[in-house]
Amino acid sequence: MPMPEWLRSRKGAQTEEPAQWMKCPSCGELLYKSDLKANHEICMKCGHYFRMHAPDRIVSLVDGDFTELGAEIEPGDPLGWVDKRPYPDKLQSDREKSGLSEAVVTGFGAVGGFTVGLGVMDFYFRGGTMGTVVGDRVALLFERARERKLPVVLFTASGGARMEEGMLALMQLAKTTQAVERFRRDGLYYIAVLTDPTTGGVSASFAFQAHVVVAEAGAAIGFAGRRVIEQTIRQKLPENFQRAEFLLEHGAIDMVVERPKLKETLVRLLDYGVGAAQGASPNGRAR
Amino acid sequence: MNPIVDREKGLIELGRRIEELKTLSATQNVDLSTQIAALEAEYAKIQQEIFGSLTPWQRVNMARHPKRPTAAEYIAKLDAFDELHGDRFFRDDPAVIAGFAKLRGRRVVVVGQQRGRDTKENVRVNFGMVTPEGYRKVRRLFELASHLGLPIVTFVDTKGADPGIGSEERAQSEAIASCLYALAESRVPSVSTIVGEGGSGGALALGLTDRIIMLQHSIYSVAGPEAAAAILFSDATKAPEAAASLRLTSDDAVLLGIADEVIGEPLGGAHRDKDATIELVLNAIERHLAELAPWTPERLQEARYRKYRQIGAWRARTAPSEQGPR
Ligand SMILES: [Zn+2]
Numbered sequence: 001m002p003m004p005e006w007l008r009s010r011k012g013a014q015t016e017e018p019a020q021w022m023k024c025p026s027c028g029e030l031l032y033k034s035d036l037k038a039n040h041e042i043c044m045k046c047g048h049y050f051r052m053h054a055p056d057r058i059v060s061l062v063d064g065d066f067t068e069l070g071a072e073i074e075p076g077d078p079l080g081w082v083d084k085r086p087y088p089d090k091l092q093s094d095r096e097k098s099g100l101s102e103a104v105v106t107g108f109g110a111v112g113g114f115t116v117g118l119g120v121m122d123f124y125f126r127g128g129t130m131g132t133v134v135g136d137r138v139a140l141l142f143e144r145a146r147e148r149k150l151p152v153v154l155f156t157a158s159g160g161a162r163m164e165e166g167m168l169a170l171m172q173l174a175k176t177t178q179a180v181e182r183f184r185r186d187g188l189y190y191i192a193v194l195t196d197p198t199t200g201g202v203s204a205s206f207a208f209q210a211h212v213v214v215a216e217a218g219a220a221i222g223f224a225g226r227r228v229i230e231q232t233i234r235q236k237l238p239e240n241f242q243r244a245e246f247l248l249e250h251g252a253i254d255m256v257v258e259r260p261k262l263k264e265t266l267v268r269l270l271d272y273g274v275g276a277a278q279g280a281s282p283n284g285r286a287r
Numbered sequence: 288m289n290p291i292v293d294r295e296k297g298l299i300e301l302g303r304r305i306e307e308l309k310t311l312s313a314t315q316n317v318d319l320s321t322q323i324a325a326l327e328a329e330y331a332k333i334q335q336e337i338f339g340s341l342t343p344w345q346r347v348n349m350a351r352h353p354k355r356p357t358a359a360e361y362i363a364k365l366d367a368f369d370e371l372h373g374d375r376f377f378r379d380d381p382a383v384i385a386g387f388a389k390l391r392g393r394r395v396v397v398v399g400q401q402r403g404r405d406t407k408e409n410v411r412v413n414f415g416m417v418t419p420e421g422y423r424k425v426r427r428l429f430e431l432a433s434h435l436g437l438p439i440v441t442f443v444d445t446k447g448a449d450p451g452i453g454s455e456e457r458a459q460s461e462a463i464a465s466c467l468y469a470l471a472e473s474r475v476p477s478v479s480t481i482v483g484e485g486g487s488g489g490a491l492a493l494g495l496t497d498r499i500i501m502l503q504h505s506i507y508s509v510a511g512p513e514a515a516a517a518i519l520f521s522d523a524t525k526a527p528e529a530a531a532s533l534r535l536t537s538d539d540a541v542l543l544g545i546a547d548e549v550i551g552e553p554l555g556g557a558h559r560d561k562d563a564t565i566e567l568v569l570n571a572i573e574r575h576l577a578e579l580a581p582w583t584p585e586r587l588q589e590a591r592y593r594k595y596r597q598i599g600a601w602r603a604r605t606a607p608s609e610q611g612p613r
Contacts, residue, residue, distance in 0.1 A: 078543075078599065079534050083519040132599030139596060161487070161509045163519055166534045168543055168599040170509040173467060173488055174495040175595045181471035182592065201509075203460035204448075204488040209468055223459040223488070224450030228514070232450050242455060252458040 024048050040259045049218055049259060051196055053098065054105040054122035057155060061118065061263055062109035069107040069117075069144060070137040078132065081164040090164070094125045102133040103158070106141040108150070112267030114274055117145030117152040123197070129162035130202050135172025138206060142179035142190075151189040151274055153266060156207045159225075160200020173205040180209045189273040191266065194221050194244070194253065212269055213253045215244035216262065221253070291348040294337050295555070301330050338555050341504070344527035346536050347512055349504035350484045351446075354558035356565055358384055358399025358442040358482065364565050365390050365397065371431075373424060377457065380421030382412045382445075385428045390440060391573040396432035398425050398493060399442035402483060416449040422462035422492055429469035438576050439470070439477035441493040446511055448489030466492035476579035476587060478572050481505040481537075481546075482557075497591050498575040499545060501537040502568070503552040507545065508535040544598060547575070 022031050026048035036043075040060070041050040058066050081087040095101060103125040109118050119141050121128045130138075138154070145152045161169040184190060192210035194203075196219040204223055207213070215221060222242040230237055240246050244256045257265045305326045312319040341349060349355070362368055366389040373379040381401065388397040400417060403409030417425075432439045448459055470477060477496035485494065485507035494507075501507065509515075516522060516529035540546035550567050557564040579587065 079532070081532060083529075083532065084521070135599060163510050163515050163533070165599070166509055166532075166543075167507050167540065167545060170487060170491055170507070171545060171595060171598040173491055174471075175598060177464070177467040177495065178471045178592050178595055181468055185472065201488050204463040204492075205467060206464075208458070208461040208464040221460075222455050223448060223463065224455065228450050229452065229455070233452065237452070241452070247458070250456050250458065252461060 022050070042259060049196065049216070051123050051157065053124060054100060054120040054155075057120045058105060058109070058118065061111050061153075061266070063112065064110060066109040066118070067107050068105065070140045071101065073133050073136045073140070074101050075131060075133045077164075078168055079164070079166050081166075083164075087164040090126065098122060098125045100125050102137065103128050103130070104134045104137050106137045108144075108148075111153065111263065111270065114267065114270040115150055116270065117141050117148075117150050119152070119154040121155060121157040121195075121202070123157040123159075126162060128156075128158035128197075128202070129160060129169070130158060130172050130176075131162035131165040131169045132172060134162075135169075135175045138172075138176045139179035142176075142183040146183045146186055146188060149186075149188065151191065151270060152183065153191045153193065153270075154206065154210070155193045155195055156198045156202050157195045158198055158200065158202035158207075160202060170201065173201050176206045177209065180206050184209075184211070189270075191269055191273070193257075193262065193266070195219050197221070199223065199225055208252075211273065214262075214265065214269070215247060215253045215256050217244060217256050217258045219244045221247050289348050289351060289353065291345060291352055291556075298330065298333055298337065298555075301326060301333065305330065334554055342527070342531070343533075343536055344512070344530040346504050347484075347506055347526075347530050349556050350506045352556060352558055353404060355483055356557055356561045357404060358401050358444055360561065361442055361480075361482065361565055361568060362388065362397060362399055364569060366392060368397070371424075371428060374420040374427065376423065377420045380418050380424060382415055382417045382449075383421040383424055385424060387437075388440070390569060390576070393573065393576060394437055395440045395576070396428050396435075396437045397440045397442075398428055400445045400490075400493065402444050413449060415445045416447060417445060417489060417492075418449045418451070418454050419457040419459050419462035422448070422459075422466050425493060426462070426465045426469045429466065429473055433469075433473045433475050436475060438475050438579070439473060439496065440572055440576075441477070441479040441496065443479055443481045443485050443490045443493050444483035445486050445489050446484050447486040448492070463488050463492045467495050470495040471591070472588075474584035474587065476576055476582065478575045478579075480568055480572060481507055482568070484508075486511055495591075495595070497579055497587060497594070498547045499540075500548045500550060500568070500571055500575070501540055501546045502550050502557055502564070503537055504556055505537060506535040507537075507540050508533050 020033055022033055024043040027046035029045040041052055075091055077087050104121045106119040190210045191212045192207050194207055194215040198207050198221045220242050247253045248256050308319050308323050368388045370386040384401050385398040388395050400415055401412045402415035403412045478498045479494045479496040480500040482502055483505055487510055512526040512530040513523050516525040537549045553560040
């Protein structure tokens with residue numbers, strides 16, 4: 001597969017030469033990076049899923065190129081936030097580490113022949129938290145896809161709303177919800193793929209507003225963080241609590257899919273929805 | 288426990304002494320007017336000191352004051368109220384009071400988050416933390432309001448959605464996401480009033496409305512100050528600092544383009560004169576509803592979309608040099 005032009009142009013953003021080896025946080029095995037990449041970033045020894053960077057995920061999904069949308073929307077520091085470090089410093093170091101300008105990459109590309117609006121959140125940028133830029137980019141994705149009458153596939157990975165942007169971050173739940181609602185009202189089709197972790201404000205807004213909610217195997221998904229619950233009830237939670245499989249069992253999601261099967265699954269789901277979604281449904285509602 | 292309650296104690300004691308002297312003066316027929324005037328001046332001075340300019344953390348505690356009027360007290364002052372119960376699936380969540388009501392003669396659907404006024408009540412309403420069943424009741428009523436063409440009136444007061452095992456098992460995220468969705472698609476006017484604590488997504492589930500009113504000492508926050516302090520300052524005792532950083536007061540909400548109106552509270556807080564506060568809030572809601580009443584559903588939806596779309600669109604508003612690093 002040729003490297004998409006979009007990705008090649010991003011390569012310059014990476015400042016350091018990446019290490020050749022990765023240690024599996026689950027089993028401790030040393031893994032050769034290129035082997036890991038060839039194995040969908042799943043540990044060859046124990047099956048642990050490494051969290052994927054947004055550009056790698058996009059490359060794993062799109063047939064050819066990817067046209068980025070909203071890259072010009074960049075973060076400011078609306079509250080002048082300082083805790084242990086000033087917020088602009090945190091953004092700058094995450095930018096250098098990830099080569100991304102914010103915690104979501106949005107744009108258009110083809111997946112198995114279906115042109116889609118594609119959004120991928122990146123947990124390595126501020127824990128995938130949603131501030132004003134993530135809110136703006138996600139809203140823009142749904143608005144542009146609505147204009148082009150294209151389906152949207154959105155991969156979530158988020159610790160919730162970004163505290164450093166205060167109630168402005170909270171209001172992004174409202175902004176993104178409205179964009180999803182307007183998109184769906186036009187009879188268009190939205191698939192969410194929940195990856196590890198999807199919690200807090202992202203989980204309580206666009207992640208669960210999709211027509212079809214897919215979860216990647218093993219992903220932690222929930223509203224409240226695990227530690228918050230443990231502190232509240234003063235007991236340890238079972239290992240499977242808030243895992244994708246747990247949510248499937250409780251009826252909260254449509255399916256759990258293993259990473260190597262994600263693309264083919266998405267292509268099938270797009271095939272069912274795309275023909276029917278072109279204006280057939282009067283109000284876009286199907287709960 | 289609540290620092291505001293502690294500081295109030297001296298004031299309440301002083302008020303009691305003034306009353307005693309007044310009674311004494313009247314019954315014993317002695318002139319104590321100089322002493323009374325001195326104590327009253329002292330009272331006014333302390334009151335001004337305590338409440339004249341509250342820090343963000345003091346306002347958090349004011350928002351959480353146990354005597355602060357709750358949703359039920361606002362609803363009790365409506366012209367009529369017929370409560371509707373249940374989510375139709377699992378149970379009726381008492382942390383949400385909802386139903387048909389008449390506000391200044393206008394038929395509305397009202398939804399409020401109910402915080403307890405004492406321990407017994409707090410146990411019953413789960414300290415105002417709503418479970419998925421509560422949010423599903425809310426969603427059902429939002430949809431009913433749109434169906435019948437009745438405006439939506441909400442009272443927001445929660446430190447956050449319930450973080451329990453059962454709530455996660457029954458998909459708390461989906462329940463909140465669906466409330467937000469129902470407000471986004473609603474075709475009727477909606478007004479939310481933050482009467483106490485507006486704690487993160489669990490509060491916003493009742494807050495994606497055409498108009499947002501805040502009481503002066505209510506707060507709206509992306510996270511509780513204690514949780515923010517624990518995560519960002521690695522020290523839960525830094526909640527006062529976190530409260531200041533989070534910019535969660537009603538003044539901040541106006542500056543950030545979120546609140547449409549702030550209703551002033553009596554010196555010392557809404558609980559010092561409940562009836563007057565409730566009256567002011569209901570008048571303000573009615574004023575906004577009257578303004579929105581002639582709007583078509585399309586105009587309401589368009590204005591609502593723009594209202595939230597422009598929140599935090601910083602790039603468009605700031606000069607490139609002010610955009611931070613890079
Ligand atoms: Zn391993």
